[in-house]
Amino acid sequence: MTAPVGAPTAHVPSPTRRPRSRETALMQAGLIVIAALFLLPIAWMVAGTLKTNGEIFVVPPVWLPSPPQWLNYPHALRYIPFFTYLRNTVEVSVLSVVGTLISCPPAGYAFARLKWPGRDLFFMVSLATVMLPFQVQMIPLYSVFRSVGWIGTLLPLIVPAFFGNGLYVFLLRQFFLTIPKELSEAAAIDGASEFRTFFQVMLPLVKPALITVSIFTFMANWTDFLAPLVFLNRESTFTLSLGLQFYQSQHFTAWSYLMVASLVFTIPALIVFLLLQRYFVQGFTLSGLKG
Amino acid sequence: MKAHALQAAPGQAKAPLRLRLKTYFSQRRRRQSLLALLFLLPWIIGFLGLFLYPVGMSLYYSFTNYDILQPPQWIGLLNYAYMVHDPVFWQSLYNTLYMTVLGVPLSLGVGLGLALMVNAKVAGVSMYRAILYLPTIVPTVAVTIIWMWIFNPDYGLLNNLLSLAHLPTPGWLSDPGWSKPALLVMVLWSTIGQTVIVYLAGLQDVSTELLEASMLDGAGPWVRFRAVVMPALGPVTFYSAVTGVVAFLQLFTQAFVATTGGGAGGAGDLGAPVHSTLLYSLYLYQNAFQFLHMGYASAMAWVLFALIMLLTIVLFGLGRGLVYYEGRDGA
Numbered sequence: 001m002t003a004p005v006g007a008p009t010a011h012v013p014s015p016t017r018r019p020r021s022r023e024t025a026l027m028q029a030g031l032i033v034i035a036a037l038f039l040l041p042i043a044w045m046v047a048g049t050l051k052t053n054g055e056i057f058v059v060p061p062v063w064l065p066s067p068p069q070w071l072n073y074p075h076a077l078r079y080i081p082f083f084t085y086l087r088n089t090v091e092v093s094v095l096s097v098v099g100t101l102i103s104c105p106p107a108g109y110a111f112a113r114l115k116w117p118g119r120d121l122f123f124m125v126s127l128a129t130v131m132l133p134f135q136v137q138m139i140p141l142y143s144v145f146r147s148v149g150w151i152g153t154l155l156p157l158i159v160p161a162f163f164g165n166g167l168y169v170f171l172l173r174q175f176f177l178t179i180p181k182e183l184s185e186a187a188a189i190d191g192a193s194e195f196r197t198f199f200q201v202m203l204p205l206v207k208p209a210l211i212t213v214s215i216f217t218f219m220a221n222w223t224d225f226l227a228p229l230v231f232l233n234r235e236s237t238f239t240l241s242l243g244l245q246f247y248q249s250q251h252f253t254a255w256s257y258l259m260v261a262s263l264v265f266t267i268p269a270l271i272v273f274l275l276l277q278r279y280f281v282q283g284f285t286l287s288g289l290k291g
Numbered sequence: 292m293k294a295h296a297l298q299a300a301p302g303q304a305k306a307p308l309r310l311r312l313k314t315y316f317s318q319r320r321r322r323q324s325l326l327a328l329l330f331l332l333p334w335i336i337g338f339l340g341l342f343l344y345p346v347g348m349s350l351y352y353s354f355t356n357y358d359i360l361q362p363p364q365w366i367g368l369l370n371y372a373y374m375v376h377d378p379v380f381w382q383s384l385y386n387t388l389y390m391t392v393l394g395v396p397l398s399l400g401v402g403l404g405l406a407l408m409v410n411a412k413v414a415g416v417s418m419y420r421a422i423l424y425l426p427t428i429v430p431t432v433a434v435t436i437i438w439m440w441i442f443n444p445d446y447g448l449l450n451n452l453l454s455l456a457h458l459p460t461p462g463w464l465s466d467p468g469w470s471k472p473a474l475l476v477m478v479l480w481s482t483i484g485q486t487v488i489v490y491l492a493g494l495q496d497v498s499t500e501l502l503e504a505s506m507l508d509g510a511g512p513w514v515r516f517r518a519v520v521m522p523a524l525g526p527v528t529f530y531s532a533v534t535g536v537v538a539f540l541q542l543f544t545q546a547f548v549a550t551t552g553g554g555a556g557g558a559g560d561l562g563a564p565v566h567s568t569l570l571y572s573l574y575l576y577q578n579a580f581q582f583l584h585m586g587y588a589s590a591m592a593w594v595l596f597a598l599i600m601l602l603t604i605v606l607f608g609l610g611r612g613l614v615y616y617e618g619r620d621g622a
Contacts, residue, residue: 145343
């Protein structure tokens with residue numbers, strides 16, 4: 001330190017308060033340009049939902065279709081069995097969230113707060129499962145699901161969620177570790193069994209982590225493509241990710257309808273994001289990546 | 292044994308506190324082990340049935356000729372030997388490594404730059420953060436469809452704008468020389484928000500005292516960034532690099548949808564044009580479910596797994612030298 005300790009600090013320029021109006025203005029301008037670049041494709045999709053077939057191929061591009069083709073919406077959603085695919089997608093996503101919430105919190109608790117032989121070894125094993133690419137499990141699982149007649153049903157996408165997930169078990173364990181031991185000990189002294197301590201004391205305390213894990217599960221299933229592609233082979237069980245292909249054929253692509261479907265497909269995820277924004281960030285800060 | 296004696300004489304005057312505690316804790320430990328077993332039961336079943344069994348079978352299939360209709364036939368290392376002489380295998384490996392080697396550093400660099408920008412105290416910063424994250428919540432298939440339209444060589448938005456500016460208008464996804472960069476833009480647009488969020492979380496850890504101290508020492512912005520901010524971001528960078536490598540090596544959906552229109556029996560050629568977007572995972576899928584070469588595809592899956600482990604170990608090695616964890620090997 002060059003400044004003598006105890007020197008008056010009033011003259012010290014604080015990094016946050018120093019007036020840097022030109023830099024701020026530059027930063028502001030840069031952010032506007034970047035935001036525009038990120039929003040452009042989304043704006044293009046939204047504009048596309050309201051275009052006539054003619055407006056789609058026009059040069060220079062049309063940003064504000066006139067008149068807006070509102071009828072594209074009902075037409076697009078009836079062009080393919082959209083609502084069947086939507087229902088399948090909702091079913092897979094919601095039931096996977098249910099399965100995750102049943103199977104993962106107890107496992108996370110067992111790794112974080114219960115003492116049992118081999119715990120740390122099994123925890124490493126659980127973490128290692130996260131590293132395995134789906135491509136390795138995909139073929140044997142297909143073979144097993146085929147032999148029990150599950151291919152062409154939604155079961156291969158739903159049932160695994162009820163049997164834990166290494167990543168979510170890890171996240172929940174990290175969260176359980178942050179809860180002071182005194183709380184569960186107090187509950188034990190009050191005569192609560194370990195079982196009741198978990199359900200009545202610990203679970204309510206980790207509600208934020210439960211929400212984070214639910215969001216991750218929902219989003220992953222909502223947008224998944226490879227697993228549905230492998231396991232679903234009957235059109236009536238397709239999710240939206242698979243169903244969107246039917247707006248395209250060898251010679252013709254119904255672009256405005258595709259944009260309508262893409263937008264409607266995005267909206268539920270967008271609502272989840274807008275309502276629960278802060279829990280998205282939590283997952284990352286929780287994962288212990290801060291060392 | 293003493294605990295046993297204690298239980299045998301329940302009516303006796305109180306045993307020493309230490310002994311009673313010992314009994315209490317050993318009973319508690321047994322109860323906890325039982326409860327742990329109960330709590331882990333779903334995970335154990337899942338681990339055995341959805342992890343260990345498939346992994347074992349996949350390894351076995353990789354040494355067999357297997358088309359799912361007939362039982363697998365043992366062929367030893369033939370699948371692996373065939374791989375060495377399969378030019379399409381090498382092409383797909385090259386394509387995926389191209390995406391990974393360019394994609395991960397770009398993702399880290401641009402992600403950090405954007406995170407620094409939206410970490411500054413400017414008006415509307417939370418809105419900018421939300422905008423950067425927005426593309427990550429758009430379903431991957433929808434992302435690909437939007438960009439397929441933007442990249443369309445004849446009437447896409449991009450070439451429209453380029454021709455207005457009298458710039459060359461390449462065929463993007465339909466030009467083998469441009470298809471991988473186009474794919475990369477699409478992937479980065481829809482995933483970089485994730486990296487930004489992770490870096491933002493890391494930036495909250497940068498010590499303001501250290502920043503102020505270094506300013507007192509007369510350090511300029513670049514020195515402050517190098518000496519104070521970067522070291523604090525080490526763990527976050529490491530995390531993003533590992534997850535990035537794992538994700539890029541498994542890249543599938545964007546290339547699949549862009550070349551087939553999204554269906555298994557789709558309109559286009561998988562990995563078109565001329566295998567330029569035939570990513571490793573696409574070729575693996577094609578072998579497994581279009582050619583029914585399940586044994587060969589399993590061998591490819593194991594090579595992929597080995598590659599992921601190898602690169603992760605390399606990153607761990609790099610990380611050990613570069614990452615500074617606060618309070619661990621203190622200054």
